[in-house]
Amino acid sequence: MNKFAAKAASALCAFGLGMALTVSVQAATPAEEQIIERIKPVGSVCVEGDENCGGAAAVAAAGSSAGGRSGEDVYKASCSACHGTGVLGAPKFGTNELQLRLDEKGMETLLTHALNGFNAMPPRGTCSSCSDEEIQASIDYMLGN
Ligand code: HEC
Incomplete structure (x- = not known):
């Protein structure tokens, strides 16, 4: 070398x-x-009142558990996309279409269908964070109540 x-x-x-x-x-x-x-876990559980939780999660938890959203808020955020114009045959807002269904089937069926889905109607209208009460409130809002 x-x-x-x-x-x-x-x-x-x-x-x-x-x-x-x-x-x-x-x-x-x-x-x-x-x-x-x-x-690390994909999501983390946020217990209501836990100050260490992320701000957004805490607000979301408080919002859904307090049943804070009005029927109008839920409708505008989650239902109007289809029910506003009658997409896919959704009973159209501002018409008597939903009222006719109510007369025919009763509120219990409408609520069950809104919660669990019904044909092209997605479960909870895709608002998975909505409580049963909030879904009920948005149905009432659509009925003009
Ligand atoms: C992706 C579109 C879509 C969204 C979003 C949506 N819906 Fe619907 N919904 C439909 C369609 C389509 C039907 C009609 C289904 C049928 O009769 O076959 C329907 C039907 C319904 C019915 C009548 C069910 C019955 O038994 O006749 C109720 C009540 C209802 N929707 C409530 C809601 C509420 C409350 C929300 C929001 C939280 C919502 N929908 C969001 C598409 C939608």
Whole structure:
């Protein structure tokens, strides 16, 4: 081995060792972070009144458990997209279509269908955070009550 080759080899060696060191030293933390990130739960349960919960989650929990949303609010947020224009044959708001169904089937059936879904009517009108009372209130609102 000539002098140059020896130097190159040792430089390469030092470089390789350096790389190995930096990789092993640096890799530890981000790798651990990635693992923590990967295995952490998808959602976290927020108990009402828990000050440590995320602000938005706490507000959502308070909103749904307090039954705070009015029938109008729920209708506008979750039902109007279909019932406003009668999409897919949804009883149209501002007409007597829903009233006719009420006369025919009764409120219990309408509520059950609104909660569980009925043909193209999705369960809870896709408002999964809506309480039964809020769904009932939005039906009442659609009926003009
Ligand atoms: C994706 C569109 C869509 C959304 C959003 C939606 N609905 Fe409907 N809904 C329908 C359709 C379509 C029907 C008619 C189903 C049928 O008769 O086959 C219907 C029917 C109903 C009925 C009558 C059920 C029956 O037995 O005749 C009620 C009550 C109702 N919806 C309430 C709601 C409420 C309350 C919301 C909001 C919380 C909502 N819907 C959101 C599409 C929707």
